[in-house]
Each structure stands twice: as C-alpha cells, then as structure tokens.
Amino acid sequence: MRGHEVVPDEDEAVVGDSSVVARGETGEVPGIGLRASSRAVLALLSGSGPVVGLTVLIIVSWTIFSVAGPAFIGSFNLYGIGQLAALDAVLGMAQVLLVAMARMNLAIGGVAAICVSLLGFLLSSVHVPLLVALVAVIGTGIIATVLIGVVELKTGLSSFIVTLAFLSVYSGGALLVTDHANYQITSSLLNSVGSGTLFSNAICPLIAVTLVCAGALWIIYNRTSLGWKMLAVGASERAARASGVNVSRILLAAYALSGLFAAIAAVMEASYELNVNASLGQNWLLPSFIAVVLGGVALTGGEVTVVGLLLAALFYDSLQSGLTILNVPSYWLECVQGVVLLAAVVADQLRRNRRRRARPVASGRVNKPSPVGISS
C-alpha cells in the first residue's frame, strides 16, 4: 500500500525545511511578551511545518499516478480531487483551531449534522431565501459549538470527553428530530457553487470558498491579537494566563470559529450532494485529523500552519483518487486513511524528537515537564 511510502519521504524532506509561512514553536516563547518580529525570526530558525515536504509528496504522487493512469490528470478527475480537497481543508481548519489550543473537537460531525438538517429544512420545507438560510445555519453552527466550549470551561473537563459526548448528542439529536429525512438542496446558486465550474472544467468553485476561509484563518493567526493569544494559550495556558490573557474568552472564540468552519464545511458538502440528511458528518473525524497531522501541526498545541492544511488536504485526496485510478478497490480506502494518518503522526513525532535532541533547551515546554528519566 502506498501509504507506507509516506514515512521516509516526508521525514527526509522535512528535516532541512524552513518555511516562512508556518509559525511553530511558540512554546519556546515564555508568555506572549515577545514582539512579533523576534518570534518570526525564532520560528524561521527553528524550521517549521512540512510545507516543502508536502509539496514534494504532491509532485511525486501526481507524477506517479498520471504515468500509471493518464485519467488521473483528466479534467474530470482533477475536478473531483479539488472538490474533495476543498472540503477536507475546511474540516482541517475547524479542527486545527482547537488543536492549536491543545484541545480537540470531535463534535465537528455532530455540528455538521445539525447544520445540514437545518439547511435542508429551511430551503426545501420553509422555502426561505438562501442568504437567510445560510445566516441561520452558520449562526446555529457557531452557537452549538460555543455551547460545547461553555461546558468545557464551566466543568474543566477534557475537551476529548466533552466533545465526544456532544458528538453523539448532536448527531443522535439531529437524526432524531429529522427522522432520517432526506432533503433536496434546491438552491441553484448553491448547486452551481458545489458542482459548477470556475475558469476551467477542472476547477470547482468550492476551491475559491476554501481559499477565502484559508485567507481569513491566516489573517487571524498572523495579523490579529486573537490569533496570537490562541497560540499562546495552546503553547502554555499558565504562561498565557499569567501574562494577562483572558483564557476563557479566547477559548470560546476558538470554539466559535471552529463552529463557523464546521458549518461552512456542512454547507459545502450539501452544495454538491443531491440529497442530504443528518447522517452527513459521520465520517468527518478521520479526515479532519489527517489534514491537521499531515499538515504538520503539533497535537500539543501552540502552533498552526494554514498552508500546510491546504497542501495536506490536496495530497490526501490526490492519494485517494490516485489509488482509485490504479484500481485499488474502494473498500481499502478507509484502511489507507488510517495508515496515512499513522505514518504522518509517527514521522512527525520522530522529526520532533530529533529536533529536541539537537537543541534540548529551545524546545522545553513551560507547562508540561516530560516524565523524569524516560529516554525516548
């Protein structure tokens, strides 16, 4: 299986990589007192996200697939890859907002189930204008996700168990209320975004939506104090709190943004499906983490790479599509997903361990002392 090849390739490609776009290792910075410029230099020196590695992987895999099966670079296939990658990248964004805060959101699929049910109901049963429906759906997605954040804050429970419980509450609830009803998305505007074309036959307009989302996320993380504070809390909650960051407010903002992207992803998938029902989102957990991990974002929080997410989604969906072109039965695709995620996470960890051994002082984490005496 092709997934196995990811390990050495990515690992080697990543070692000498020093991309400017991704900004990692805020854990090195005590608190958030340092100026942006000095942080950028630090990030540059430490070498961050595997953007170069992913680019190499994409080029290599596209070459192999298009030689093995010329249909791979046909406009029909490229269109499909773009459509799926656009969705997976937004899933990754919804996940990375909380991963960067050293948390996770397992409930993205549940929020999507609510959003898509509401969208279908408003469009096909109530016949409200599209804009009104979109505002209502996105608002609902944000509120539903912020509610999870409030529960996490009020109880201090781990985000794992809270979002896991909310996943079943939301998806079970959506299925219960709609009773598995299928909604046809009748809006022609939405359909033309989801399955129309942009500039050429090979480009799905959803890609533009994703690029806008990515741009917004990049600006949040690189140009706003909210982004800095989210990373600071992710790197060290105590240090952030000590330097005057209102951790609760920042956490709720991250949940709200995560809900926003989950709702957008739900609308995106609804835009190209003929029928939608509340079971949409049931398989979103794995892709959302694949985009994050393959993109090179540490699960320990404090760093993020928007370009990495986009490239990871593109590589991942190219791989799936390429395997289909190579006549690998579709039943094996889930297994491939698992192997890719495992390879990515292990490669990433090996890379980090190596870097830590090289510069032990720089990557010491403020709030998480490593277990005494355990050599990795």
Place this chain on the structure above:
Amino acid sequence: MTRVAVGRAPWMPLLATVVVASFVLAATTRSFGSSYNIFVILQAAAFDAVIGLSQMVVLAVGDLSLAVGGIGGLATVVIGNLFEVHHWPAGAALLAGIVLGTICGVVNGLIVSRTRLSGFIVTLATGAAFGGAAYGVTGSIPYSDIPSVVSAVDGGRAGVFPYLLLIALVATALVLLGFRWLQDGRSILAVGGNREAALLSGISRQRAEVVSHAASGFLAAIAAIMYMGILGSATPATGTDWLIISFAVPIIGGTALTGGEVSAVGGVVAAIALSAINDALIVLNVNTNAVTMAEGLMVLVVVLAGHFGGLRRRRDGRPSDQRSDAGAPSRAVGFSGGSGLAGER
C-alpha cells in the same frame, strides 16, 4: 494508588434508578417485563460490558483506545474468513481471531509506548486501518456462515439469563483479579495513577502500556465473537458504532478517565443500565436515534456529576486528582484538561 474502587460505589444511584424505572415500565407495558425481553436486555448488556472492559483496561493506564471497534471488526472478519472460506475448524478460527485481536492491541501498545504519542491519535489511525482492512478483505460482504458453537452459546439462555452474561461476568472477574493479583495489573494501575512515582519504583511504563493495550485487543476480539453470535453473521460493519459505548460503560460505571482506578463491577452495572434504557426506548416506541443521544447525554451527566463530586472532595481536603502534571490546576476529571491528552506526553 492501586486500589480497585468498589467501596462507595458511584453507580449505586444509577442502579437504583434503573431498577425502579424498570419495575414501573414492567408494570405499565406488556412487553418490557417479559422474560424474553429481559433476556434480550441482559444479552446486549453482556456484550456492552465486554466492550467497556476493553476500554477500561486502557483507561487504567491513563491512556485511551479508539481502536476497540476496529479491532473488533478485523477479528470478526478473520474468523468468518478462516471458517467459511478456508474451512478451518471452529475452535482454530476463533482462536486465530482472538490472537489477532491481541496482536492488534500489542501493535497499538508498542507504537504508543515507543513514540510517546497519545493513544488518541495513534488508535484513531490504527483503528481506521484495522476496521478498514476488515472492509477491504471482505469487500464489504458479510460471511453468513459462522461456527455453530458461537450461535448456540450466544443465543443460548438459562431462564432469563443468557450464557453471554456468564462470559461477561467471567471476563469482568478476570480483569478485576488481574488488577488485584497480577504484577502487570498492579503496574498498570501504578503507571496510570502516577507516572513518575511508578517510574521511580522501577515499574516499566512501556511494559504496562503494551500489556494494557494487548488486554484491550483481547477483550475487543471476545466482544466481536459475542456480537457475531447475536447477529448470526460475521460482518465488517462490526465495531463501527462501538466508540461511544466503549467510553460510556466505564465512565458511567465510575472508572476514572485519569487512570489508576478501575471500576469493573460498575462497568457491568452501567452496561445493564444502558441496555435497559435502550430497550425501554424501543418498547416505548421512541425513535432508535434517541439511544445515541441518550448515551451522549448520560456520559455528560455522569462526568459532570463526577466533576462536582471531585470538587466537593477537594474542599474536604482530600484531593481526588493525584496526577503529577499540575499544568492545568483547575481540572478535576479527565485527562487533566485540554493539555496533555493529545500529542506527546
């Protein structure tokens, strides 16, 4: 630290509520109190209890496994394949499935302990790989021919008591005794309770993690065999909906998410309660999707109750949270808050 929580059982209120509710339902509806219905409840409960045990042994070491369902699916398919396609004897096929499940668990444990990654992301990946392999091997078509001994045992009953309940109770007893008497069991609890203290006492963290994941894989394979008999076929879809159950049973039963404590008996009670609620919703003609929602709500309610109970204990001057990483001081239950769960430790 290595105590097995049985005293002051947190599941007693739950048990009382379920018993009272069951009597009310049995009196008001015709079908709920029938002996066949009680048999069905206990049968599903036995199966849920073993899934819960499979998660519990990993929670004990302070880790978690999302691969319980994936291992169950793969074990099911391998048994079905060896028996139906390769005409292995029933015993050999079943043994192969159990061994494979255990090996899958060992693989998880080795990856987790060597890379120092969290079980969350590792088992998310391996669970998809195992479950996906089950789909790949079968091409999504179930094996309809299963060993007759499995269907006989899994469908059999003595009065209202299914034979499966006996298997679940034996498994529970073995887990309980293992944690009490076996050195590895005590090591798992020690590592789960306080990683540094265990290390300083010369306990191998790596060994404890591998053993707990191996036990989890073993139990997942047992659960898979139970499910195979209940269903009457070996389908790769086995395990796809085990995730929430696997956490609901130990958490509702009172097992700490932080590790170091297990409540095996509580798990059985929780499994019976969940199964009875499930059945009651069906008897009352509520949409079956309410079951999923109810499980999520119960997990929330129980962890919230545990959290506020933890707060009360702390005010009494008995800290309930003895984990050493005080990175997030306000966190009582759970993996010491958001930090420390994902990624490396």
